[in-house]
Amino acid sequence: MSTDAELVERARSGDYRAFAVLVRRHEGRLYRLALGILHHAEDAEDAVQLALVSAVEHLGDFRGEWTAFGGWLNRIAANAALQMLARRRGVSLEGLGGPTDEAFPYRRRPPVARSLDPHEVAERRELQRFLDDAVADLPDDLRLVFVLRELAGFSTRETAERLGAPEGTVKVRLLRARLALRDKLGHVFRQFESRKKETS
Amino acid sequence: MTCDEIREVMNELVDGEIPEDRRAGIDAHLAACEDCLALVTTLRLTCQIYREEGLAEVPPGVHRRLSEAMASETEGARRRRPEA
Numbered sequence: 618m619s620t621d622a623e624l625v626e627r628a629r630s631g632d633y634r635a636f637a638v639l640v641r642r643h644e645g646r647l648y649r650l651a652l653g654i655l656h657h658a659e660d661a662e663d664a665v666q667l668a669l670v671s672a673v674e675h676l677g678d679f680r681g682e683w684t685a686f687g688g689w690l691n692r693i694a695a696n697a698a699l700q701m702l703a704r705r706r707g708v709s710l711e712g713l714g715g716p717t718d719e720a721f722p723y724r725r726r727p728p729v730a731r732s733l734d735p736h737e738v739a740e741r742r743e744l745q746r747f748l749d750d751a752v753a754d755l756p757d758d759l760r761l762v763f764v765l766r767e768l769a770g771f772s773t774r775e776t777a778e779r780l781g782a783p784e785g786t787v788k789v790r791l792l793r794a795r796l797a798l799r800d801k802l803g804h805v806f807r808q809f810e811s812r813k814k815e816t817s
Numbered sequence: 818m819t820c821d822e823i824r825e826v827m828n829e830l831v832d833g834e835i836p837e838d839r840r841a842g843i844d845a846h847l848a849a850c851e852d853c854l855a856l857v858t859t860l861r862l863t864c865q866i867y868r869e870e871g872l873a874e875v876p877p878g879v880h881r882r883l884s885e886a887m888a889s890e891t892e893g894a895r896r897r898r899p900e901a
Contacts, residue, residue: 633891640887644880645873662879669883670890687870742872748863749873767868792828799856799863806859 621686629676636676640669643687646768647694653752653764654698655705664701668694688770695769699779744805751801755794762787763794818846823853831860 619627619638627635647668651661671693679689752760765776766787773791777784799806823846829835835843847854875883 631895633895636891637884637887640883641880644875644883646870648875648879649873658876658879662882665879666883666886669887673887673890673894738872741866741869744866745869745872748867752867767864788828795828795831795860795863798867799860802859802863802866806862 625676625679625686628673629679633673636673639686643690644669646687647690649749650691650694650764650768651698653749653768654695654761655702656753656757656760660701660705661698664698665694667701668697671697691769692771695765695771744802748798748802751798752794755797759790759794759797762790763798766791818842820846820850820853823847823850823857827857827860830857831864 619635621639621642624635624639628639644665647665648661651664651668652658655661655664668690672690675693679686752763755763761780762776765771765779766773771779773784773787777787780787782790823830823843826835826839826843830843847857874880
């Protein structure tokens with residue numbers, strides 16, 4: 618399987634079929650990210666489309682490490698979704714920047730190594746869907762902070778700039794969101810604990 | 818270190834962003850306090866599950882429309898590209 622680096626290089630050389638493979642690889646995460654911000658399926662789809670069009674247009678500008686390509690796309694999609702949200706709410710776009718105004722470095726956490734056992738993957742997918750629903754139920758201010766920090770990969774400062782809120786407020790909201798979501802997963806953690814006790 | 822003080826750095830703990838010079842005190846508290854350790858562990862797990870890549874799939878209709886839009890966009894970009 619080609620790496621992102623190989624595919625981006627091919628796309629930049631004019632082989633846009635390679636870009637289609639990149640879209641397939643990243644669209645699930647980008648859609649989740651946009652949906653997390655916008656809380657509206659059609660708008661999320663539009664935001665991802667805008668972000669991908671912008672990415673095609675700016676592929677030549679990409680100067681990051683190839684492994685950061687996913688992070689670059691995340692930021693473009695998050696900015697597109699935030700601009701859409703601002704338009705929807707009729708608030709100033711100041712501070713959001715253009716979809717690709719983002720400077721490097723891309724803050725991206727390394728992927729966590731996970732089992733590929735199909736049952737475990739299905740279980741984790743189910744949990745992630747459950748969490749997505751729980752995130753959608755969070756109040757707007759908590760949801761936005763959580764999604765921007767966890768999925769878009771923005772730092773506290775970057776999140777604060779985009780939302781026009783003090784960094785301290787962002788930290789408080791992030792912890793409140795995390796605690797609320799952790800409580801929603803309480804039953805999962807209890808099962809995990811009892812399984813651990815049974816096997817020990 | 819107290820449980821309240823741990824709570825103040827909870828985000829940093831979850832993100833693994835505790836400065837080196839504060840780690841010893843925090844580690845000592847977590848080794849002695851089951852409640853704080855359980856809180857950090859479950860918060861980390863919650864965030865890991867949410868962030869895990871490769872699980873989410875777009876609805877089929879969204880995938881089709883995105884693919885069509887991108888095919889049209891990349892075809893346009895290919896035509897605009899100067900001949901090598």
